[in-house]
Amino acid sequence: MTTVSSNLELVERARQVIPGGVNSSNRGLPWPIAIVEASGAYFTDADGTRYLDYHAAFGPLILGHNHPGVNAAVHAAIDRIDIIGTGITDIEVELAERIVHHVPCAERVLLTNSGSEATYAALRLARAVTGRNKIIKFQGTYHGWHDAVLMNVISAPDKIGQYDPLSLGMLPEVIKNTIILPFNDVEALGEALQQRGDEIAAILVEVIPHNIGCVLPRPEFLSALRALATEYGVLLIFDEVITGFRHGLGGYQGICGVTPDLATFAKAMANGYPIAALAGKAMYMNRFDPGGGVVFAGTYNGHPIGVSAALATIAELERGKVYPHCFALAKRAAQGIQQIAHELGIPMKVAVFGSVFVPYFMEGPIETYTDLLRNNTAHDVWFRKTMCEHGIFMIPTALKRNHVSAAHTEADIDRTIETAREVLRRLPAT
Numbered sequence: 001m002t003t004v005s006s007n008l009e010l011v012e013r014a015r016q017v018i019p020g021g022v023n024s025s026n027r028g029l030p031w032p033i034a035i036v037e038a039s040g041a042y043f044t045d046a047d048g049t050r051y052l053d054y055h056a057a058f059g060p061l062i063l064g065h066n067h068p069g070v071n072a073a074v075h076a077a078i079d080r081i082d083i084i085g086t087g088i089t090d091i092e093v094e095l096a097e098r099i100v101h102h103v104p105c106a107e108r109v110l111l112t113n114s115g116s117e118a119t120y121a122a123l124r125l126a127r128a129v130t131g132r133n134k135i136i137k138f139q140g141t142y143h144g145w146h147d148a149v150l151m152n153v154i155s156a157p158d159k160i161g162q163y164d165p166l167s168l169g170m171l172p173e174v175i176k177n178t179i180i181l182p183f184n185d186v187e188a189l190g191e192a193l194q195q196r197g198d199e200i201a202a203i204l205v206e207v208i209p210h211n212i213g214c215v216l217p218r219p220e221f222l223s224a225l226r227a228l229a230t231e232y233g234v235l236l237i238f239d240e241v242i243t244g245f246r247h248g249l250g251g252y253q254g255i256c257g258v259t260p261d262l263a264t265f266a267k268a269m270a271n272g273y274p275i276a277a278l279a280g281k282a283m284y285m286n287r288f289d290p291g292g293g294v295v296f297a298g299t300y301n302g303h304p305i306g307v308s309a310a311l312a313t314i315a316e317l318e319r320g321k322v323y324p325h326c327f328a329l330a331k332r333a334a335q336g337i338q339q340i341a342h343e344l345g346i347p348m349k350v351a352v353f354g355s356v357f358v359p360y361f362m363e364g365p366i367e368t369y370t371d372l373l374r375n376n377t378a379h380d381v382w383f384r385k386t387m388c389e390h391g392i393f394m395i396p397t398a399l400k401r402n403h404v405s406a407a408h409t410e411a412d413i414d415r416t417i418e419t420a421r422e423v424l425r426r427l428p429a430t
Ligand SMILES: Cc1ncc(COP(=O)(O)O)c(C=O)c1O
Pocket: 058, 113, 114, 115, 116, 117, 119, 142, 143, 144, 145, 206, 211, 239, 240, 241, 242, 266
């Protein structure tokens, strides 16, 4: 039982002992909020406000909060075993087998605990395999909080084309080994590889850059990624931390038909329990064998809590009902909100892919980060904040995505659309 009396009380206590009062730089909100309960598509704060949740903890909750089947599997696992820290367990092998079965690039799998650890290991492996230091990432993508990647996500217009590190304390010599290119730009990619291909170890890409909403890759960009990586001996790494298991059991690579050399997974793989995976071709992944010269370690890697949650989540996804349900509801939400914007004469494009939808306050094509500079940030944030005030939680940060889970219902979506109508009618002129 919680003893929290109000949002304000707990947030004030948190600020006394936790920097900023939150455990991730991305979790702060402009108003005090302390969560006391979560179930299905909803969570409840300490003041008793119940929110319909589209934030989904930045994406993991494909089945909804506190899924009974996943929780039961976790309970069963920890009643039997806990962390051993030597050898392997049956459930770790089973999970690796499920991932190899579903994910096209996955011939070998390693488990860790967060997406950041997975992308870190992927880059280390690529550097070891190629003997090269530099990597390519794209403006608008996020791959975790380590020095090689924590830059150029949502950049101010004057920072585009320059380094835009997100934190102090990052090593300049690491930053400068990352080359930032525009997403969806085949020419820029070709030029960079022509000029410096022999220095580049990896192309690391969120194939759908969901950290800026829902920007889809051009087909020719996808094929260029594969062809140019092969031509220049560069490892192609798909960061599927968001797309993996959310858009399909094979990740986005199973949908687009382009197979990377390595791929990273987390979030929806275990419906929010802490686990991540690095998967890839055996010829590269086997360098992590003892004697292969590349180290992969972690006290909590393959912990039964995350592993059993992942097995139960994947089993639920394999039953085949979750994706059609979520995709249909996300489309319904996107179409409903788009229609309202049209009726009210508000410039808006609601992007949708699978279970993800994002209302952008702009018109015209959305293919590159620079296209998004046309987004009306003030309207975007105001809309989200006002939806939150009406009990519909869309994180009040511009460009962030909304996620539909198996626990959302048609009635939830219809309420969202009707609330959006009320809110958008009052959109201030800015
Ligand atoms: C695409 C992508 N890669 C990697 C990460 C890092 O994952 P984690 O926060 O689990 O370290 C994130 C987190 O949002 C992400 O969106």
